[in-house]
Amino acid sequence: MNLLRKKNSTPHNHVRLKLPRFIQDTAPSKIRTWFLDLLWILLVGAWRFISPAAIILTVLTSLLFSSNSAKAFCGFYVAKADTKLFNKASQVVLVRHDDKTVLTMANDYQGDPKEFAIVIPVPTFLEREQIHVGDKALIDHLDAYSAPRLVEYFDPDPCAERELSRLRYALAGAHEAKMSDKAGTESSLGVKIEAEYTVGEYDIVILSAEQSSGLEIWLTENGYKIPPGASSVLGSYIKQNMRFFVAKVNLSEKARLGFSYLRPIQVAYESPKFMLPIRLGMVNANGSQELFVYALSQKGRVETINYRTVKLPTGMDLPLYVKNVFGDFYRAMFDRQVAKEDMRVVFQEYAWDMGWCDPCAADPLSNEELRKLGVFWLEESGSPAPPRPLRRPIPGGPQNVFITRLHVRYDAAHFPEDLVFQETGDRSNFQGRYVLRHPWPGTADCAAATQYREQLKTRQRHEAETLASLTGWELEDIRQKMGAEGGSQVNGGSKWYERIWR
Amino acid sequence: MNTPSERGRGLVRHAAALAARPFLSVSNPVQAAGLPMLPKSGPSPYQHLVGTRRCVSPKTQVNPKDACPLLLNLDPRYYQIAALALLLLFGLLRLRFDIQLPQALLILGTVIVAQFVCTRIWKLEKFDPRSALISGLSLCLLARTNSLLLAVITGAVTILSKFVLRWRGKHIFNPTNVGIVLMILLTGGSVWVSPGQWGDFAFFAFLVICLGGLVVNRAGRADVTLAFLGAWTVLLFGRSFWLGEPTTIPLHRLQNGALLIFAFFMISDPRTTPNSRAGRILFAVLIAVGGAFVQFKLFRTNGLLWSLAALSLLVPVIDLVLPGEKYHWQRTAPKLAMTETKVRKGIAYEPA
Numbered sequence: 001m002n003l004l005r006k007k008n009s010t011p012h013n014h015v016r017l018k019l020p021r022f023i024q025d026t027a028p029s030k031i032r033t034w035f036l037d038l039l040w041i042l043l044v045g046a047w048r049f050i051s052p053a054a055i056i057l058t059v060l061t062s063l064l065f066s067s068n069s070a071k072a073f074c075g076f077y078v079a080k081a082d083t084k085l086f087n088k089a090s091q092v093v094l095v096r097h098d099d100k101t102v103l104t105m106a107n108d109y110q111g112d113p114k115e116f117a118i119v120i121p122v123p124t125f126l127e128r129e130q131i132h133v134g135d136k137a138l139i140d141h142l143d144a145y146s147a148p149r150l151v152e153y154f155d156p157d158p159c160a161e162r163e164l165s166r167l168r169y170a171l172a173g174a175h176e177a178k179m180s181d182k183a184g185t186e187s188s189l190g191v192k193i194e195a196e197y198t199v200g201e202y203d204i205v206i207l208s209a210e211q212s213s214g215l216e217i218w219l220t221e222n223g224y225k226i227p228p229g230a231s232s233v234l235g236s237y238i239k240q241n242m243r244f245f246v247a248k249v250n251l252s253e254k255a256r257l258g259f260s261y262l263r264p265i266q267v268a269y270e271s272p273k274f275m276l277p278i279r280l281g282m283v284n285a286n287g288s289q290e291l292f293v294y295a296l297s298q299k300g301r302v303e304t305i306n307y308r309t310v311k312l313p314t315g316m317d318l319p320l321y322v323k324n325v326f327g328d329f330y331r332a333m334f335d336r337q338v339a340k341e342d343m344r345v346v347f348q349e350y351a352w353d354m355g356w357c358d359p360c361a362a363d364p365l366s367n368e369e370l371r372k373l374g375v376f377w378l379e380e381s382g383s384p385a386p387p388r389p390l391r392r393p394i395p396g397g398p399q400n401v402f403i404t405r406l407h408v409r410y411d412a413a414h415f416p417e418d419l420v421f422q423e424t425g426d427r428s429n430f431q432g433r434y435v436l437r438h439p440w441p442g443t444a445d446c447a448a449a450t451q452y453r454e455q456l457k458t459r460q461r462h463e464a465e466t467l468a469s470l471t472g473w474e475l476e477d478i479r480q481k482m483g484a485e486g487g488s489q490v491n492g493g494s495k496w497y498e499r500i501w502r
Numbered sequence: 503m504n505t506p507s508e509r510g511r512g513l514v515r516h517a518a519a520l521a522a523r524p525f526l527s528v529s530n531p532v533q534a535a536g537l538p539m540l541p542k543s544g545p546s547p548y549q550h551l552v553g554t555r556r557c558v559s560p561k562t563q564v565n566p567k568d569a570c571p572l573l574l575n576l577d578p579r580y581y582q583i584a585a586l587a588l589l590l591l592f593g594l595l596r597l598r599f600d601i602q603l604p605q606a607l608l609i610l611g612t613v614i615v616a617q618f619v620c621t622r623i624w625k626l627e628k629f630d631p632r633s634a635l636i637s638g639l640s641l642c643l644l645a646r647t648n649s650l651l652l653a654v655i656t657g658a659v660t661i662l663s664k665f666v667l668r669w670r671g672k673h674i675f676n677p678t679n680v681g682i683v684l685m686i687l688l689t690g691g692s693v694w695v696s697p698g699q700w701g702d703f704a705f706f707a708f709l710v711i712c713l714g715g716l717v718v719n720r721a722g723r724a725d726v727t728l729a730f731l732g733a734w735t736v737l738l739f740g741r742s743f744w745l746g747e748p749t750t751i752p753l754h755r756l757q758n759g760a761l762l763i764f765a766f767f768m769i770s771d772p773r774t775t776p777n778s779r780a781g782r783i784l785f786a787v788l789i790a791v792g793g794a795f796v797q798f799k800l801f802r803t804n805g806l807l808w809s810l811a812a813l814s815l816l817v818p819v820i821d822l823v824l825p826g827e828k829y830h831w832q833r834t835a836p837k838l839a840m841t842e843t844k845v846r847k848g849i850a851y852e853p854a
Contacts (some may be wrong), residue, residue, distance in 0.1 A: 308701035
């Protein structure tokens, strides 16, 4: 109200706005009035609802709006945080193009294989050839390639910047050599049994049913433990004409094949439904579940259409000690982001053209690996795996494959319906990437160095605050750990900051 | 009170005086604030904002005591512009929409320029950017693309559709709707819509803002919005009931900002809906059925947008079968009961 009165008392000529020429020229008074009125409405509305800080923030972010595009990200990759950090995590690879879907499902089942069984609603009947048992290593590779990553930078000598940039190139060479070595080593119930197959170590049955009670009885009689309450969920899938893919472990086949773990199951089908049924898994689940979806598409990023897809916070500068606790950091940050969004969103952790990466947490997948995962549109005569991390697209590498890594923590209260996806035309790259900046270790005393040390203090304070706000860790703890870890790296071990914080 | 900006400031002072009413002891806060009263007859000092709309029938003499609050007298498009701008700001700041401020401004600039150019080419009497701005804001809220060029083309196509795709003096399609649908089809997906971007966060705040639009536009065409929302709710709940799904599922589907934008700002567009009330209700129900067909039978996204685009072609037919009076933004909205009487007498329909 004060604001309005103040503006009103301003003489007319003080608030005169320069209007665009074409508006001045046409139908003068009406349009000018309209223009001013509109501005008033927008300004007053904006002032009421948005704080000035938020407006400044928007302006700043919009100025930096191209930062997510395919620019080269410098810095050295040092650590990644993979899915093994999360308990009860399922991983799903969704390859999708033109209504054709290849679904690969992996889980971290650790119990007796005798007890293992899954029931998955699928949109269509599946022939024997549409089912395959895949290789867990491929999913692990995909996980490693798309995981959030830590990169480190070394501050240049403020007195002689040129020398350090030379050093940086030398280090980069060493790093890439190391990475390429690593790449070399890596490689009457109304239930109808429509088909029965043994694929790999699994006995698979494709069922269709007329009513959920019959299906429930059939499953129970055949040794599948169906949680109470599953009936209504099964019923809704039956009415949507979905089939049920039921699998358990064939112990003799498993012994013959000699795998100590259960390999991922892959199914290929053609259906306009681009979704993941998660409701059945939530029937008797205790607490929340963790799901990673790696979507491989041709056009661009994949997102959920019935839940918000939110990008994970990225690009922050963090204290150096995070290098040793990066897994903890990632988990704590994810927990906090989930809480902040009230557990109602799907997080996007990575979106990138499969042809390259920068920095690379692992090599991009080769054409061969992608084909095994079900990327059916790649040509047979693909090139072999790129020999080292690619920092720019190269011809002949995997093309027209765009990966989106989505991470969702869900339960029945917050995710009432199945996940439904769509492919967008968005090919802008995104990665969860966190930055460590090593202070310049020199002791020179030029004017620039003094100024640099002043700025360094501010920077480290900001790093601690960023870490605290991202993870919810205590600021005091963070400062202490920064003091303990960083001592030898600043000012040649003089530990100047210990006097500040202790 | 003659210069335009004085009139503009007059509006703000008037609104402020009305807002302060509960805190003032004077009988008429407008008078107490030293502002001119709405005259009993003759042009209002706020004519440029109000048009000739009044809360009472135009034939009745307006008694100052009955004069409705200024907001209700406002051209509904001002409210729509403010509401859409607010939703956009909220989307940009809190929901992190996949559109950047420069792209949004570019789209808004494009629609205004396109409207101006089309006004000149088609030699219309005056340039009125209000509807164009509503289309532009809706585009910013719904259409997504990575290419600034495609954003500009989408804006231009949206406005052009109003001038080119016409039938008997009315444009056939809602401009935003046809702009988005055409661009999705023509670019093979380089322009897309993200229905999930709203989440269910702050849904009820959105709902209140949108319902506010109905109040402002109460003499306008709330029937189509309400009929659509009713039909859509029945379809969602009916389907879930048939499938034996818990009610949380249809409720979750209803709590979507995109649905509100569609219902309150897109299908309610008076220029592209049938002229008679019966026709509008029929139209709204057909759109809901079509949207459900696309979403639950064809399993395609944005079912409502496709449904609206396809069924807009039916509007001239509905107008022939169920005739009514054509809508003009600047004219007093006819009392609906009166319109229906005229419809029965068969005198309201005037082919343009």
